Amino acid sequence: MKRFFTLLAACAGSFFFGAFITADDSKKPLTADMVGVASRIFGLDFTPAEQDSMLSSLNESRADYEALRKVELPNDVAPALYFNPLPTGFKLSSGQSSFRASAPAKVTLPDNRNDLAYYTVSQLGELIRTRQISSVELTKFFLNRLKTYDPKLHCVITLTDDLALKQAERADAELKAGKYRGPLHGIPYGAKDILAKKGYKTTWGSVPYKDQKLNLDATVIQRLEAAGAVLCAKMSVGELAMGDVWFGGMTRNPWKPETGSSGSSAGTASAVSAGLLPFGIGTETLGSIVSPSTVCGTTGLRPTFGRVSRHGAMALSWSMDKIGPIARSVEDCALVFNAIYGPDGNDPTVMAAPFRYAPLPSLKGMRIGYVNNAFESNYANRANDSLTLQVLRKLGAQLVPFELPKGVSANRISFLLGAEAAAAFDELTRSGKDDQLVRQGKNAWPNEFRSSRFIPAVEYIQANRARTKLINEMAAQLKNANVDVYLSPTYAGGNLTVTNLTGHPCVVLPNGFNKQQTPGSITFMGQLFEEGKVLAVAKAYQDATDWHKKHPAL
Numbered sequence: 001m002k003r004f005f006t007l008l009a010a011c012a013g014s015f016f017f018g019a020f021i022t023a024d025d026s027k028k029p030l031t032a033d034m035v036g037v038a039s040r041i042f043g044l045d046f047t048p049a050e051q052d053s054m055l056s057s058l059n060e061s062r063a064d065y066e067a068l069r070k071v072e073l074p075n076d077v078a079p080a081l082y083f084n085p086l087p088t089g090f091k092l093s094s095g096q097s098s099f100r101a102s103a104p105a106k107v108t109l110p111d112n113r114n115d116l117a118y119y120t121v122s123q124l125g126e127l128i129r130t131r132q133i134s135s136v137e138l139t140k141f142f143l144n145r146l147k148t149y150d151p152k153l154h155c156v157i158t159l160t161d162d163l164a165l166k167q168a169e170r171a172d173a174e175l176k177a178g179k180y181r182g183p184l185h186g187i188p189y190g191a192k193d194i195l196a197k198k199g200y201k202t203t204w205g206s207v208p209y210k211d212q213k214l215n216l217d218a219t220v221i222q223r224l225e226a227a228g229a230v231l232c233a234k235m236s237v238g239e240l241a242m243g244d245v246w247f248g249g250m251t252r253n254p255w256k257p258e259t260g261s262s263g264s265s266a267g268t269a270s271a272v273s274a275g276l277l278p279f280g281i282g283t284e285t286l287g288s289i290v291s292p293s294t295v296c297g298t299t300g301l302r303p304t305f306g307r308v309s310r311h312g313a314m315a316l317s318w319s320m321d322k323i324g325p326i327a328r329s330v331e332d333c334a335l336v337f338n339a340i341y342g343p344d345g346n347d348p349t350v351m352a353a354p355f356r357y358a359p360l361p362s363l364k365g366m367r368i369g370y371v372n373n374a375f376e377s378n379y380a381n382r383a384n385d386s387l388t389l390q391v392l393r394k395l396g397a398q399l400v401p402f403e404l405p406k407g408v409s410a411n412r413i414s415f416l417l418g419a420e421a422a423a424a425f426d427e428l429t430r431s432g433k434d435d436q437l438v439r440q441g442k443n444a445w446p447n448e449f450r451s452s453r454f455i456p457a458v459e460y461i462q463a464n465r466a467r468t469k470l471i472n473e474m475a476a477q478l479k480n481a482n483v484d485v486y487l488s489p490t491y492a493g494g495n496l497t498v499t500n501l502t503g504h505p506c507v508v509l510p511n512g513f514n515k516q517q518t519p520g521s522i523t524f525m526g527q528l529f530e531e532g533k534v535l536a537v538a539k540a541y542q543d544a545t546d547w548h549k550k551h552p553a554l
Helices: 002-015 023-027 032-042 048-068 113-118 121-129 135-153 161-176 219-226 266-273 290-296 330-340 382-394 415-424 426-431 445-452 457-481 492-502 531-543
Strands: 156-159 188-192 230-235 256-260 280-284 299-302 322-327 367-371 398-402 485-489 506-513 519-526
Touching: 032 048, 113 135, 121 135, 121 161, 121 330, 135 156, 135 161, 135 188, 135 230, 135 266, 156 266, 161 230, 188 219, 188 266, 219 230, 219 330, 230 266, 266 280, 266 290, 266 322, 280 290, 290 299, 290 506, 290 519, 299 330, 299 531, 322 330, 330 506, 330 531, 367 457, 382 398, 382 485, 382 506, 382 519, 382 531, 398 457, 415 426, 415 445, 415 457, 426 445, 457 492, 485 492, 485 531, 492 519, 506 531, 519 531
Parallel strands: 188 230, 188 280, 367 398, 367 485
Antiparallel strands: 156 230, 280 322, 299 322, 299 506, 485 519, 506 519
């Protein structure tokens, strides 16, 4: 890579007598001095004889790299090595899936139709099922809200209104003919714009891809269509799935529009919070469902790694990317997840495991863990989180202190994300098109991609081996605590990084407000592939509070 060797040559020049080396020298054979300088980047030290001995092998390898860069590797080509989150000895649940939602309460149309903006998926679904409102009427209602408030929130990249109305018309016709697809039948939604929809742009929120069209439908979109849902918009995404800034500006937090909505599922969370859509699809690699859900006061489900197919989704990190719903309530997330999980034959990391969900009659006597040292630390949402623990105790739960693994530092191996992201966007870096990205600071993708080229392959593999230890240690901690579900502060204590590396599922939901009168959140964590249990416990807590019923004044 031209930039790599230019930088390497520059380093060599600065260390060795101020020699000036140009970009054209990147094609010349490597020298022992260059090897010495490069090894310092990795924190290694080789003798002059060792440096000299490596030269022939290194020069041959450079030829291999040049040849490899001529192989076309688009973003949708995954590595041959697949991440497996299962600890040693872990056995997947077997048997049939089962899903039982709460008994539908009687729902009627509100006198003020604007109140529909904050109805849950289950409430809107009951209105459609009982034909109190048509899907076309509901779709037009939400399309109008999207058009009205997007100029303020910048949460939409592409409206799919023509498609939405066709899908809504089909939903109404099917219902009239006696074909009912279930609780998502005729329900409008939005999809983060890293998910492909044939005939529409899939921009990844990024300038170099803002006119990109992919000739396929993401599996998640296919499954939602099969469930009868209506795609109204491709939602804004922080450029290449980082943050809340994209080529159209910064997506806003409806509670405080002068601030960002966080990311990278920025538009999905913002729109759901503002009542522009009942639910949306987000993705998470290292906080991209949890963080915008926290900031915007929505409820989000980050499923187990290997639960939902990523076919048709932009790859950022093949071993960490996960797809899940963002909605108004825990049960809404369960309804959506029930439609999208499971293998599709296109994403080889997805495992076949049953999903079993039913609301809990009570939490009485249930052992629920809590990350003790995190709750006792000094952090922003501590007061609200302490009240959450009190609510669970009042509901009869037995709270059990729980500690995260300490043998492996998750922060020390999180560079895995940078290495995989740099590979996913290697062509962007080598072509120089990374200069077109909106954000260009030290903590932005262009610099991250470049610096990740200096991660040694051996250290990447060693970090993955350490990750195996982390996975096994996490399993041991959960077994010793004898809990299926535990709580953690959303940000304090390191849980977010640990569990994104181990692949555990998480439900994030609002639990109060901070001094700035913007939402805070708590996270409920579950065992691998046990989304049903963590959703049920989180629902019991949410039903005992009303934070999810608070809405921003637009």
